[in-house]
Amino acid sequence: MKILFVIPRLKSMYGGTVERPGHPHVGVAYLISWLKKNNVKIDIFDDGLQSNEKLENKIKNSNADLIGITMFSYCYQSGYDIINFIKSNTEIPLVVGGAHVSSTKKQILEETEADFAIKHEGEKTLLELIRYISANRSDYENIDGLIWRYNNEIIENKDREFLTSKELDELPFPDYEAFDIEEYLCYQTRTLPLITSRGCPYECNYCSVKLSMGRGFRYRNAQNVFNELKYWHDKRWSSFEINDDCFTMNMHRANDICDMIIKSGIKIKFSLYNGIRVDRVNYILLSKMKEAGCIFLSFGCESGNNDILKKIKKGITTQQVFQASEWAYSLGISHSVNFIIGHTGDTFKTALDSINFAKSLPCNFVNFYNLIPYPNTIAYAWAKENAKFIVDENDYLKLVSYRDNTPIFETAQFTKEDRMKITKIGFDLYEKKVLEFRLGKIIGLITYYFTRVSIFHRIAVKLIGFKIGWKFFVFLSRKSRM
Template sequence: MRFKKVAFIVPPFDGQNQDNRGLYLGVGYISQYLIDNDIENKVIDTRFGYTVQDIKKKLADYKPDLVAVVVFTNEYQKTYDVVKAIKNKNYKIVLGGYHVSTIKSKILEETDADFAIKVEGEDAMLELCKGEPFEKILNLLYRKDGKIIENPTRPPVTDLDKFNFPRYESFEFEKYDHLIPICTSRGCPFLCTFCTVETTTGRQFRVRSPENVLAEIKMWYNKGYREFCFVDDNFTLLKERAIELCKLIKKSKLTGLKMRCAGIRADRVDREVLTYMRNVGFDQLGVGVEVGNDKMLKIIKKGETLAQIEKAIKEIVRLKFDLQLYFVIGNQYETKEDVEDSFKLALKYPISDAHFYNPLPFPGSELYNWVSKNGYFVEDFKTYINEHCNFSVKPVFATPELSVKERVRLLKKSKGVEKTILRRYIARKMEPSFKMFATPLSFIVMFSPMRWSINTFFKHPVGKLAIKTFIKMFKVDVHYL
């Protein structure tokens, strides 16, 4: 055995969602895989406020022989700084995560890490720990004789049931929000121009069996948990599989579930599958609409039509799901009129929330290549990826159709559209209880100091209990705030 004791370090999600306390599923799977193969490990999640000095102390106390650090592309430099600070002769360092899959061998040029693992990490990590020869470990990057060696990419794992789902035994579990994340598939076959799926999870769509997913839900259900978040990119891509899972949940009499799913394609749902989902406890769905007309849907290669999207939205709201829509502002050849079409679509239906994202082109995406080829960047990669996020209103590229000034204006306008949609949602939910006062109350709730108070209150144990009671009484999910 080369490495018997592993410490994982999860970096903060600054700039994306600083208050996110969700369980990190990727590390959960690898941690569980190592445990199943008798390799001890511990997770140090810096989202709980751990400083570099805290990390050093925890590593000194735990005494691992391998430290595995997750690297997100956004604000990767902060993680690089952590790697530099914790470098120690007592252990080796391996990097993993989407950023490794995106820039590959360059990550070892930019850091002092000993190894890196690209794409899927479970098997490569296990083989690295067990002592397989470096040159035989697919997906591994390593150093040899002063050179960086990148091994071939491992074929995607098609039998996802071979991985036990995470129990989070190595996590500080009680510190997390106990909304249990579940991933039932990997990969995406579609060609959206802004997406890096080809270099990260791959285009080959692979699934867990409905029986395996049910076993995971049952395990948590028997421990008292009822809230689940399905994090698939395409949960309903295989409609019959989604329906079969719903049938198994119903047959198992798992009542009182509250489930959400943000990975829904509009052209992969219909009344049948949505009804099954609604009947077993799914109550929140998210649909990636991206743009507001057929011209732009073709340009970004979404593979859908506006008619399909609107049909899906109508079915989802008819069945009384809370519905979030996701848009990207400022794609290739997009004009201000096209963006206005996105605003109109978002405001057209009684949805719960909408997010308009500022596109940050990632290496490996068609959008990145297009912007680079045309010289449209107004920020260099290192600057925008470390200083900006998808929620910011500062563009990182401009086009003949949309100048920097116009992009800023539209991004700022999108924040107003988001607030309008959220306020309408709150008013609708409060109307049965407050009647004519629901609309005025929704303005009060959306007032900035009130939103800040709610978010601050939510972090406190007493506040969490109060918020849960509020949600139960008025069916208003204040997580959207």
């Protein structure tokens, strides 16, 4: 039995397409190693590196029995286009997975010609589907976690239980070597992504992670994580991007991982662009992370107004954010603090609180993003009931719009014009911080004011977007795992 994985290309938040993905799709890499362990043959096509003409040839020559596609909620149209292209060129059955399926369930089969969809984690469900197809079985109702077609109906089976921490430890390390690794940006920097845990126990009302990975926090043990780091280090990979949603949720485990790195003497660097919670760190842990090789991390603040933080159920305070940023700064850890504009109950005044709070932080970068109301989140339900969509509901997820100055929706209390004013101030502050970090405070400030001239500003945005923006974009894309 053989499966061909097809990875749709993504649109950059800075405009255009990501011509070369930062690295192989981490979720697919884990699936590949799992399937290989179970004697399934694998082929891969990354649309970000190829073209539809090459995809057509790949399908003809791969002799695949099944085609698998991973779907992101944002840029989902790229996935739809790939599905339609494939189904118009072959009768090979096609299965779709990823966070978008977990959020929208049957919708993916209602709107495309895909044959199957897998919700939540894909390892066990995909392997079971492959075995059914190989055995010419059609009793798909027995496969937990599967969505499938029966005559003219779309059937959604019951959910499959999430993998336990013990089962995560038993998964083989991701198979990046199955990809054309030299074609990715990470090959030049010798940087690989790493996932050490799944799930999030928190209740942030805008986040879709719990829809795809569940509320239970499940994690690989410290020794298992260190073994993977050592495995890749021995293969001359020296830098790692940890993609967890809650890497420091278990602070003792995070501390143990760092201890093992330090005691082993291996020299690595690691970053946490995906973000960690300010209430799950302390000075001692951050100090240990620095010693172990942490060179960058992000803190999710989301709002500089404590009332808004309560409304969105973030479970932190601005005081905790400032303390965490101060600790990281004092230790010399480069870090960003991330904010979202347009939360439940946000107004021009509360959003301005975020701007002013961001200015007070001793961080290297601040990021301001438009709120994206992901399907079936609390924020989405709130926006449907209380807001007017500026971008058509059927269109706003087709392109990445975190960094677009145009908001997705407006309310009577926070109009489109006011939202655009705030996001512009936020983007300007982001650029100012970047220039100060790259060029030093004095030269950075001079350059910042110089680039307020329109033509130079456009050039600066493109340069900043290429050098730094793609990293944040790549990490945003990791919310989806097939």
